[in-house]
Amino acid sequence: MEEKFFALRPAGYRYLQEKLGIVGMPNWHYSSVSKISTHHSKDQEGFIEEIFRKQYWPGEELVDHLEFALKYDGVNLALMVRIFEHIPQEEIIKYVKSKPTSIYARRIWFFYEFLTGNKLPVNDISSGNYVNVLEPNKYYTIQSGKKSQRHRIINNLLGPQAFCPIIRRTEKLIKLESDDLRKRCEEITANYSLELLRRALSYLYNKETKSSFDIENITPIASRTERFISLLKLAEKEDFCDKERLIELQNRIVDPRFKNTGYRNSQNYIGQTVSYQKELIHYISPKPDDLPIMMSGLIETHKRMKKGDLPSVIHAAAIAYGFVFLHPFEDGNGRIHRFLIHNILSLHKTFPHGLMFPISAVMLKNSAEYDASLEIFSRPLLQLIDYRLDNMGHMTVQNDTAIWYQYIDMTAQAEALYDFVVQTIDEELVDELSFLADYDKTKKMIQSIIDMPDRLIDLFINLCLQNNGTLSEGKRSTHFDFLTDNELTAMEQVIKDTFNPQN
Numbered sequence: 001m002e003e004k005f006f007a008l009r010p011a012g013y014r015y016l017q018e019k020l021g022i023v024g025m026p027n028w029h030y031s032s033v034s035k036i037s038t039h040h041s042k043d044q045e046g047f048i049e050e051i052f053r054k055q056y057w058p059g060e061e062l063v064d065h066l067e068f069a070l071k072y073d074g075v076n077l078a079l080m081v082r083i084f085e086h087i088p089q090e091e092i093i094k095y096v097k098s099k100p101t102s103i104y105a106r107r108i109w110f111f112y113e114f115l116t117g118n119k120l121p122v123n124d125i126s127s128g129n130y131v132n133v134l135e136p137n138k139y140y141t142i143q144s145g146k147k148s149q150r151h152r153i154i155n156n157l158l159g160p161q162a163f164c165p166i167i168r169r170t171e172k173l174i175k176l177e178s179d180d181l182r183k184r185c186e187e188i189t190a191n192y193s194l195e196l197l198r199r200a201l202s203y204l205y206n207k208e209t210k211s212s213f214d215i216e217n218i219t220p221i222a223s224r225t226e227r228f229i230s231l232l233k234l235a236e237k238e239d240f241c242d243k244e245r246l247i248e249l250q251n252r253i254v255d256p257r258f259k260n261t262g263y264r265n266s267q268n269y270i271g272q273t274v275s276y277q278k279e280l281i282h283y284i285s286p287k288p289d290d291l292p293i294m295m296s297g298l299i300e301t302h303k304r305m306k307k308g309d310l311p312s313v314i315h316a317a318a319i320a321y322g323f324v325f326l327h328p329f330e331d332g333n334g335r336i337h338r339f340l341i342h343n344i345l346s347l348h349k350t351f352p353h354g355l356m357f358p359i360s361a362v363m364l365k366n367s368a369e370y371d372a373s374l375e376i377f378s379r380p381l382l383q384l385i386d387y388r389l390d391n392m393g394h395m396t397v398q399n400d401t402a403i404w405y406q407y408i409d410m411t412a413q414a415e416a417l418y419d420f421v422v423q424t425i426d427e428e429l430v431d432e433l434s435f436l437a438d439y440d441k442t443k444k445m446i447q448s449i450i451d452m453p454d455r456l457i458d459l460f461i462n463l464c465l466q467n468n469g470t471l472s473e474g475k476r477s478t479h480f481d482f483l484t485d486n487e488l489t490a491m492e493q494v495i496k497d498t499f500n501p502q503n
Helices: 015-018 061-075 079-086 089-098 103-116 172-175 179-190 194-215 222-234 243-254 288-307 314-326 331-347 359-363 367-382 400-406 409-450 454-465 473-479 484-497
Strands: 006-012 031-034 040-044 049-053 145-150 154-155 271-274 279-284 387-389 396-397
Touching: 006 015, 006 061, 006 279, 015 031, 015 061, 031 061, 061 079, 061 089, 061 103, 079 103, 079 145, 079 400, 089 387, 103 154, 103 484, 145 179, 172 314, 172 409, 179 409, 194 331, 194 359, 222 243, 222 331, 243 288, 243 331, 279 367, 279 387, 279 396, 288 400, 314 331, 314 409, 359 367, 359 409, 367 409, 396 473, 409 454, 409 484, 454 473, 454 484
Parallel strands: 031 049
Antiparallel strands: 006 031, 040 049, 145 154, 271 279, 387 396
């Protein structure tokens, strides 16, 4: 019985969390070492449980398990912060000095000083090759990282200490990044006339704006719609990931009464009232005191990624999702998050000039998948936050939560965004351009049956599409009492032949 009980022992991050009493965001990979079984792993919705043979057991030393974690469980910066808070500094010093040429010892040394801001009493390394702190074949990294002569390490992390996301090079992302998104768009648009594409641009700007507001169940007034459209047109030309530009952006898309002059100075959260004075909390944002340094880090990360030759969707995922998780304003965060996706993809020239990309429409159609891309971070986060909510709905966060927002693994968000982008190109863009082409053809055919104003043709088509291809008696008597029965039958047949409205 005793042998069976000890047959499976936690290793790496799981060992350290159990040994040191650390709770944290779930890591994508956890390890165990078995005395009796062979090596195998199990993948459950992107989370891997791997069991290693007994010769992999790292021993009982804490730092040896941290080395094991870096080798097999991956880089989890937030967990490392907590681990470094619990491991005595003397143990880390002893470990680093005992392995002066070890790549993993140098990485742990670098991470300790990078994450804690404390310099260990260890002499700089005077010679030897430089190694990347992140392995480029496993992670998305900055190509021209800054050299740390002290550790003989190349810092190729995506961001600074204040905000540093991690995105792993999964099989799915490696496959998707080989797609030439711009070429795919050009092949689609080549099938349509320039005149139609110009009209499509105006239509798609409106659709993207409406969809972005619809995701939040907001019906904007006409002036706010026009302001958002004008901003989307600027997204292709200007970089908005800057404090002043973000504040300007927020001011232009929200109700004037909820404009911010800077980042929010109160604790906000997303909740749902389920009964009197009872809130169901869905998401809690960082403390307002933590925001300035985090937002500064987010903007610095954007600058690094912009220069770092990264795939555009990886860049957009890290910054746009990072922004919405930080939630720096009282209102408008979701719309700015989706705007930043457009902005960053445009800065990378991912799509042909002048092409509007209705990604919010795809997110709206696939709301469960979009919500899941947010909740994979927000749900486990709630378990780590101690908060108090008074009867006026004011929230106070009572524990230190900053690291969970500073060091997010955004692999799941990057995968989700790639799916949305591909679907936007292959389905939404194709469907919308095809619809507009069919619409033009339908108008010309109706015009050949009866010569009437464009306004009435548009009304006729829309009313028929709303009623399975036929015009109701009530609508006919109200708007089209001048049509003969033969004209009406012929016009309805054009709608049915072109659009097949029942489908």
